[in-house]
Amino acid sequence: xxxxxxxxxxxxxxxxxxxxxxxxxxxxxxxxxxxxxxxxxxxxxxxxxxxxxxxxxxxxxxxxxxxxxxxxxxxxxxxxxxxxxxxxxxxxxxxxxxxxxxxxxxxxxxxxxxxxxxxxxxxxxxxxxxxxxxxxxxxxxxxxxxxxxxxxxxxxxxxxxxxxxxxxxxxxxxxxxxxxxxxxxxxxxxxxxxxxxxxxxxxxxxxxxxxxxxxxxxxxxxxxxxxxxxxxxxxxxxxxxxxxxxxxxxxxxxxxxxxxxxxxxxxxxxxxxxxxxxxxxxxxxxxxxxxx
Amino acid sequence: xxxxxxxxxxxxxxxxxxxxxxxxxxxxxxxxxxxxxxxxxxxxxxxxxxxxxxxxxxxxxxxxxxxxxxxxxxxxxxxxxxxxxxxxxxxxxxxxxxxxxxxxxxxxxxxxxxxxxxxxxxxxxxxxxxxxxxxxxxxxxxxxxxxxxxxxxxxxxxxxxxxxxxxxxxxxxxxxxxxxxxxxxxxxxxxxxxxxxxxxxxxxxxxxxxxxxxxxxxxxxxxxxxxxxxxxxxxxxxxxxxxxxxxxxxxxxxxxxxxxxxxxxx
Numbered sequence: 283x284x285x286x287x288x289x290x291x292x293x294x295x296x297x298x299x300x301x302x303x304x305x306x307x308x309x310x311x312x313x314x315x316x317x318x319x320x321x322x323x324x325x326x327x328x329x330x331x332x333x334x335x336x337x338x339x340x341x342x343x344x345x346x347x348x349x350x351x352x353x354x355x356x357x358x359x360x361x362x363x364x365x366x367x368x369x370x371x372x373x374x375x376x377x378x379x380x381x382x383x384x385x386x387x388x389x390x391x392x393x394x395x396x397x398x399x400x401x402x403x404x405x406x407x408x409x410x411x412x413x414x415x416x417x418x419x420x421x422x423x424x425x426x427x428x429x430x431x432x433x434x435x436x437x438x439x440x441x442x443x444x445x446x447x448x449x450x451x452x453x454x455x456x457x458x459x460x461x462x463x464x465x466x467x468x469x470x471x472x473x474x475x476x477x478x479x480x481x482x483x484x485x486x487x488x489x490x491x492x493x494x495x496x497x498x499x500x501x502x503x504x505x506x507x508x509x510x511x512x513x514x515x516x517x518x519x520x521x522x523x524x525x526x527x528x529x530x531x532x533x534x535x536x537x538x539x540x541x542x543x544x545x546x547x548x549x550x551x552x553x554x555x556x557x558x559x560x561x562x563x564x565x566x567x568x569x570x571x572x573x574x
Numbered sequence: 575x576x577x578x579x580x581x582x583x584x585x586x587x588x589x590x591x592x593x594x595x596x597x598x599x600x601x602x603x604x605x606x607x608x609x610x611x612x613x614x615x616x617x618x619x620x621x622x623x624x625x626x627x628x629x630x631x632x633x634x635x636x637x638x639x640x641x642x643x644x645x646x647x648x649x650x651x652x653x654x655x656x657x658x659x660x661x662x663x664x665x666x667x668x669x670x671x672x673x674x675x676x677x678x679x680x681x682x683x684x685x686x687x688x689x690x691x692x693x694x695x696x697x698x699x700x701x702x703x704x705x706x707x708x709x710x711x712x713x714x715x716x717x718x719x720x721x722x723x724x725x726x727x728x729x730x731x732x733x734x735x736x737x738x739x740x741x742x743x744x745x746x747x748x749x750x751x752x753x754x755x756x757x758x759x760x761x762x763x764x765x766x767x768x769x770x771x772x773x774x775x776x777x778x779x780x781x782x783x784x785x786x787x788x789x790x791x792x793x794x795x796x797x798x799x800x801x802x803x804x805x806x807x808x809x810x811x812x813x814x815x816x817x818x819x820x821x822x823x824x825x826x827x828x829x830x831x832x833x834x835x836x837x838x839x840x
Contacts, residue, residue: 333712355609355711362711370698370709377709379697381746383670383718403670403718406751406761408744412703426762460634460669 289450291499293319293555296473299438299499300325303347307331309441309462311510313475315503316440318559320345321550331385331436331465335523336510338363341375342530343546348376350434352385356531358524364534365542379412386464388434393467400428439469442507443493444514445478450497451485452476455514458493466494475503477515503556505568516571522563582794584821586774587612587839588829589793592821593777594682594727595620597770598628603679605631605723607714611838612729612772613682618645618833623825631679634669635660644832669715676722676765682729683720686710687742690787690807691757692728692749692768692780694720695742703744713746720747725766733773735806738787750785757785776801777818778809786810791818 297319300306306328308317317336320328321343329348330340337354340346342365354366369375380388383403391399400419405427410416417430441462444455452474454462466472474497485492506512509522526545533542553559560568582589594616598604602625604617614632618639621628626640635657639645646659685694686708696716700707720726728749730737749768751757758767770790771778777790788810792801798815821829834840 351712353608353712353714355714357608359609361609362709367709371706373704376704377712379713381713381717382715383673386670401718402673402762403715403721404713405721406748406763407713407717407746408697409713409717409746412697412744457663460663 286449288448289497289499290446290448290479291501293501296499296501297323299471299473303327303329304437305329305331305435307436307439307465307469308336309439309465310334310459311442311507311512312336313440313442313473313503313506314508314510315475315501315506315556315559316473318550318553318556321546322554331434335363335526338365338530339526339546339550341365341369342533342542343550346375348378350378350380350385352380352382356527358520358527360527360531364527364530368534378415379409380416381409384409384416384429384431385434386461387431389464389468391431391433392435393464396433398430398432401431402426402428404429434468436465436469438471438473439465441466441472441474441494441497442503442510442512443474443476444512445480445484446474446476446497446500447480447482447485448500449482450474450495450500451482451492452494452497452500453480453485453488453491454493457513459513463493466497471499472497473499473501475501475506477504477506477512478502505560505563506556508560508563508568508571516568519567519571582820584826585840586793587615588826588834589818589821590729590772590774591615591619591829591834591839592825593772593818594729595623595825596819597727598625598680600625601627603629603631603636605679605681605719607682607716608633610682610684610729613727615829615834615839616682619825619829621645622828622832634663636662644835670718673718673722676719677724679723681719681723681726683716683726683747684729684731685737685747687737687739688728688730688771689739689742689749690809691751691753691785692771692787693742693745693751694728694747694749695744696746697744699743701743716747720749720765720768721763722765725769728768728771730771730773733775733801733804735804738773738805738807740807750780753785755783755785775804781810784810788812789815791816793818794820 327347331350333351333353354363356363387399387401419430446452509519511518529541529545533539598620606613637659687695698706698709776792778787779790
């Protein structure tokens with residue numbers, strides 16, 4: 283008899299799933315260790331389902347051809363994420379215009395095996411003009427105006443969570459956030475990086491807490507969401523994101539990329555593993571990111 | 575925004591926070607999105623001044639913090655320093671599962687363009703959508719929220735003809751569409767639509783029948799002519815335009831000591 287197959291993999295194995303041109307969905311908080319791997323490998327022509335500065339970072343690194351995003355604000359007083367803004371204005375990336383309810387409707391349709399789901403938010407707006415995949419329809423029962431949102435099928439969902447056992451049972455701490463489970467249900471493959479690998483007994487002790495039952499791969503990536511937060515573990519490293527925004531903003535304004543590329547080299551391309559990255563960030567800095 | 579001590583005992587942002595706070599009723603659900611410091615302060619001020627049963631929703635975290643001497647700042651929606659006060663996550667796995675009940679909810683929204691019917695553009699500016707002159711941040715959840723919430727407020731950081739335009743290049747949230755009191759009914763949008771549009775110069779509401787933007791009050795030291803000049807569409811101006819009511823000493827004290835003690839609005 284073969285033993286039950288383990289789904290715990292190392293970074294190289296997980297990343298072998300990814301290829302140029304794929305549709306890759308990123309959870310919230312983003313699995314930054316895997317995002318850095320994508321940059322290091324130099325994947326190209328990706329369709330990225332993401333909203334936030336990690337999307338901007340992937341655009342800055344030249345990995346993105348198209349994005350399905352509901353929000354590309356910069357935060358920290360920057361109204362629009364700079365690399366996103368520059369690339370969109372120059373036509374270097376395609377934006378599949380949507381919003382939160384439209385995105386979740388499309389993901390839900392994929393999970394449910396439906397061609398589309400109807401949604402009301404966006405009726406009367408420019409969204410169906412800008413995104414012809416969104417079709418204005420008339421409800422066959424009551425004649426109401428709605429939008430048909432086509433199923434959105436990510437090839438891979440990359441997520442960050444609290445813990446998993448080696449068999450791909452994932453448990454979020456403090457809830458799964460708002461988007462991760464939509465992505466997990468819609469995607470063909472699910473890869474989850476976690477803060478801790480726990481014994482199967484620990485999962486079975488509270489099976490209700492399992493949020494994703496059969497992830498294809500799990501990876502152990504403590505501090506793996508840095509510079510984002512990880513519920514129950516650490517808070518966002520806002521100063522780190524401000525540093526990124528400073529160099530990304532300068533590059534977007536001037537077209538001069540040297541500082542931005544140096545930043546990407548230092549934090550994404552340079553460290554050959556997650557451990558190397560954490561060493562570069564430094565234990566003192568990480569320890570300042572405690573919960574309160 | 576500047577403090578003009580000659581005409582007002584506070585900054586324009588503080589004035590607007592107090593104005594909005596007074597318009598919020600106890601028991602309401604107040605949802606504030608990202609990057610809107612004036613509404614953030616307004617809902618917290620209202621909560622402390624007269625809203626012990628208000629529910630504050632910062633991104634997904636729903637909280638009642640009326641008992642606190644100082645109300646936490648939503649510096650970052652999922653930060654434990656804020657969400658430790660949450661009693662539930664309104665979006666526990668699904669942000670839009672219960673939009674049918676959003677008539678109880680009040681929302682605040684900004685825009686890079688707003689037209690005379692309160693339609694909003696967060697998408698971008700420019701004729702060619704593939705080569706926008708200015709690419710905006712995107713719609714976030716505002717199309718769904720503005721479709722369903724009981725009422726919302728448009729909060730602008732600047733009042734110029736570039737922001738208040740005759741027609742938005744793109745519409746990400748429908749206010750009163752092409753105008754008329756039945757504009758939203760015709761589209762089947764169940765929510766109550768925008769109530770006020772507030773700017774650094776004035777407060778505007780919407781004419782009962784036409785649903786066109788109408789000057790409601792000017793801030794201390796601002797003239798009606800100044801507002802008209804700064805507005806890119808013909809604004810309805812009533813014969814009498816009052817001055818926006820200044821904050822009371824107590825409102826300002828609570829705002830500065832218990833809400834905005836870092837002085838973000840000063």
